[in-house]
Amino acid sequence: MEYSTNVVSKRERDCLVSLVEGSTKGFPLRLYQIASFLRVKPPTALNVVRRLEQKGLAQSKDGMTLLTELGDRTAKRILLVHRTYESLLCQSGVSEKSACSDAANVDFIIPEEEARLILKKIGNPRLCPHGKPIRDGEDK
Amino acid sequence: MEYSTNVVSKRERDCLVSLVEGSTKGFPLRLYQIASFLRVKPPTALNVVRRLEQKGLAQSKDGMTLLTELGDRTAKRILLVHRTYESLLCQSGVSEKSACSDAANVDFIIPEEEARLILKKIGNPRLCPHGKPIRDGEDK
DNA sequence: CCATGCATTAGTATCACACTAACGATATTA
DNA sequence: TAATATCGTTAGTGTGATACTAATGCATGG
Numbered sequence: 001m002e003y004s005t006n007v008v009s010k011r012e013r014d015c016l017v018s019l020v021e022g023s024t025k026g027f028p029l030r031l032y033q034i035a036s037f038l039r040v041k042p043p044t045a046l047n048v049v050r051r052l053e054q055k056g057l058a059q060s061k062d063g064m065t066l067l068t069e070l071g072d073r074t075a076k077r078i079l080l081v082h083r084t085y086e087s088l089l090c091q092s093g094v095s096e097k098s099a100c101s102d103a104a105n106v107d108f109i110i111p112e113e114e115a116r117l118i119l120k121k122i123g124n125p126r127l128c129p130h131g132k133p134i135r136d137g138e139d140k
Numbered sequence: 141m142e143y144s145t146n147v148v149s150k151r152e153r154d155c156l157v158s159l160v161e162g163s164t165k166g167f168p169l170r171l172y173q174i175a176s177f178l179r180v181k182p183p184t185a186l187n188v189v190r191r192l193e194q195k196g197l198a199q200s201k202d203g204m205t206l207l208t209e210l211g212d213r214t215a216k217r218i219l220l221v222h223r224t225y226e227s228l229l230c231q232s233g234v235s236e237k238s239a240c241s242d243a244a245n246v247d248f249i250i251p252e253e254e255a256r257l258i259l260k261k262i263g264n265p266r267l268c269p270h271g272k273p274i275r276d277g278e279d280k
Numbered sequence: 281c282c283a284t285g286c287a288t289t290a291g292t293a294t295c296a297c298a299c300t301a302a303c304g305a306t307a308t309t310a
Numbered sequence: 311t312a313a314t315a316t317c318g319t320t321a322g323t324g325t326g327a328t329a330c331t332a333a334t335g336c337a338t339g340g
Contacts, residue, residue, distance in 0.1 A: 009327065031287060042287070044329055051327080063287055088228075092257040102254060106246045114242060117232040149296065171318060182318070184298050191296080203318055 008055070013078060013108035014038055015048045016057065019067050020075035028064035080135065081115040082107035083128035090129040091122055099129060148195070153218060153248035154178055155188045159198065159207050160215035168204035220275065221255040222247035223268030230269040231262055239269060 008016065018037035022029050029037075035045035049065050052058035057071030067075060082103045089099035119125075119134065128134050148156065158177035162169050169177075175185035189205050192198035197211030207215060222243045229239035259265075259274065268274050 011328070032285085040328090041330065043289085043331085046288070047328075088258065088261075089254060092254070092261040094254055094257055098254075102251065105249050109245050109249075111242065114229060114232070114234055114238075117234055118228065121228075121232040151297070172316085180297090181299065183300085183320085186319070187297075 007074070008052075008057075008108055010105070010108065011038070011048050012052055012055075012057075014104075015045075015052060016067070016071060016075040016078060017082075017104075019058065019065065020072065020079070023066065028061075028066040031063055031065065034065060077112050078107050081110050081112060083130075083132060083134040084115040084119045084122075085110065086128050086130075087125050087134070088118060088122050096129045147214070148192075148197075148248050150245070150248065151178070151188050152192055152195075152197075154244075155185075155192060156197065156207070156211060156215040156218060157222075157244075159205065160212065160219070163206065168201075168206040171203055171205065174205060217252050218247050221250050221252060223270075223272060223274040224255040224259045224262075225250065226268050226270075227265050227274070228258060228262050236269045 015034060015038060018034055019029055022033060022037060031042050031045055031049070034049065035042045038045055038048065040048075049058060049060060052071065053060065056068055057074055058065055058067055060066075085107060086099045086103040089102065090096060094102070126133060126135070155174060155178060158174055159169055162173060162177060171182055171185055171189070174189065175182045178185055178188070180188075189198060189200060192211065193200065196208055197214055198205055198207055200206075225247060226239045226243040229242065230236060234242070266273060266275070
């Protein structure tokens with residue numbers, strides 16, 4: 001019955017993923033882009049970004065937001081878990097679409113080490129159902 | 141990037157599980173017992189119970205709290221997911237203890253149908269690592 | 281120089297979660 | 311019976327995440 005202090009909330013998770021997926025080649029995102037990703041008004045998005053900054057996961061300059069080193073690692077970790085869980089679901093017979101949205105609800109909660117063990121158990125697929133690499137290398 | 145309106149929060153989940161596991165043979169729980177399960181002060185526990193009541197998941201009388209039919213079904217659903225995920229983790233090489241506490245962080249988020257599919261994929265075990273039945277019948 | 285676009289601030293609201301302090305009722309016990 | 315202990319409940323606060331509107335500020339391109 002313990003309470004685990006999550007590193008990031010769902011919203012913060014979404015924001016991190018937006019930043020890592022949206023900012024191709026290191027280009028930072030504008031606030032209105034983040035707000036659009038999150039389907040939220042700019043002041044709300046700013047709030048989320050501020051929280052990420054306080055946690056050392058993002059940094060903003062002149063309205064441009066970029067992940068920090070830590071934020072990048074965190075986002076990559078989330079994506080690893082996401083794609084692992086997604087693969088598990090698809091292998092189990094869940095549709096690709098459901099798998100993706102449902103994975104997004106847990107990928108920031110499940111510890112990385114567990115995801116790696118699950119990944120091994122399901123046969124170490126290299127690609128997630130969307131065809132994106134699960135491990136290390138490039139995303140997108 | 142949608143936001144899923146969770147039926148229950150983590151706290152409410154813990155409370156539901158306490159009620160279904162603590163109240164053997166239909167005996168209701170006292171508030172101080174719930175508070176003790178949740179490691180929280182009585183007023184806080186009362187607050188959680190009130191929310192469960194508002195959602196139609198529990199009902200109190202003379203300080204005794206009991207699950208409603210809906211609450212019972214909800215709690216059983218959570219336990220099914222819990223034991224399924226727990227089994228998956230243990231099969232993957234996670235320790236029993238970690239598996240249990242980590243499963244508690246996602247068992248109220250993962251949809252039942254997905255858990256059933258996962259259960260099938262991992263070989264339809266009848267018992268969770270703790271030896272409790274995963275499907276239907278009796279808990280405890 | 282002005283309008284448009286965007287970031288930011290200020291102010292507000294809700295919900296979950298948590299606490300302390302105080303009060304009330306009941307039960308046990310001296 | 312009176313005193314004490316136990317427990318539920320209320321009242322009052324506080325925090326953090328999430329969300330909004332309205333207003334302000336700043337820059338850039340007409």
